[in-house]
Amino acid sequence: xxxxxxxxxxLGGLALFVWGSISWMVLPWHLMxxxxxxxxxxVAQALSANASVSGVYLLPNVHKHDPGMTEEQKKAEExxxxxxxxxxxxxxxxxxxxxxGNMGHPLLITLLTNILSALLATWxxxxxTGLRYLGRVGFVMLIALTAAIIAYxxxxxxxxxxxxxxxxGVADLLIGWFxxxxxxxxxxxxxxxx
Numbered sequence: 305x306x307x308x309x310x311x312x313x314x315l316g317g318l319a320l321f322v323w324g325s326i327s328w329m330v331l332p333w334h335l336m337x338x339x340x341x342x343x344x345x346x347v348a349q350a351l352s353a354n355a356s357v358s359g360v361y362l363l364p365n366v367h368k369h370d371p372g373m374t375e376e377q378k379k380a381e382e383x384x385x386x387x388x389x390x391x392x393x394x395x396x397x398x399x400x401x402x403x404x405g406n407m408g409h410p411l412l413i414t415l416l417t418n419i420l421s422a423l424l425a426t427w428x429x430x431x432x433t434g435l436r437y438l439g440r441v442g443f444v445m446l447i448a449l450t451a452a453i454i455a456y457x458x459x460x461x462x463x464x465x466x467x468x469x470x471x472x473g474v475a476d477l478l479i480g481w482f483x484x485x486x487x488x489x490x491x492x493x494x495x496x497x498x
Contacts, residue, residue, distance in 0.1 A: 305430060311491040312426025316484040317419030323480040324414065334476070337469040355399045363395040364388045396463040425481075426488050437489050444485030445478065452477045 328334055341347045355361060366385030369378045388394070425447050429440055452474045460470040 305493070308430060308492045309423065309426050312429070312488040313419050313423030315491060316422030316426060316488040317415065319484040319487045320418040320422060320480050321415050323483050324418070324476075327476050327480070333472050337466060337472050339466075351399055352401065355401060358399055358401045360398050361395070363393070363397075394464070396459075422484055422488060425484070426492060429488060429492055440489035440492060441482070441485040444488055445482055448478055448481030448485075 364385040366382045366389065369381060373381070425444050428447060429435075429443055432440070432443060435443060456465075456470050456473050456477075459465040460467065
């Protein structure tokens with residue numbers, strides 16, 4: 305069981321990493337879902353001038369107030385913010401004031417995350433009984449589908465992530481986990497019931 309767990313984690317994680325590299329660096333589908341501002345330099349200047357720290361920003365943000373505001377001022381600001389949220393524009397964005405930096409560190413973190421997630425999927429698969437090869441692949445796919453629903457649909461629903469961005473993200477996740485599932489199912493020894 306330990307050997308299956310380690311092999312499933314390592315080889316499944318590598319399958320995910322290779323697929324992710326192809327999906328993002330070779331195929332155009334992710335980049336096709338990303339929009340571009342008309343004047344990026346002006347937006348970048350506005351971000352630098354108005355974002356005090358790197359982090360996730362919400363526009364309008366009705367949940368944070370300037371220090372020293374009275375309760376009445378906070379309520380008025382929240383009401384105005386909710387009105388702007390409904391009318392638009394609104395934004396939910398990750399801002400990095402220092403830029404993206406070198407790709408080496410994020411690639412390493414991605415590889416380790418892929419291995420860890422494949423290890424967890426392998427562990428869950430090893431807890432099943434009586435599944436044949438395609439059933440084990442299907443089990444891994446079910447884990448991926450659950451993760452896609454949990455991770456992508458709330459952002460699509462609440463933050464208005466585009467349907468194309470969401471669909472490509474879900475498809476990318478399912479394809480990657482199908483490939484990882486083929487590998488994980490191959491190296492896991494099915495548990496037999498007694």
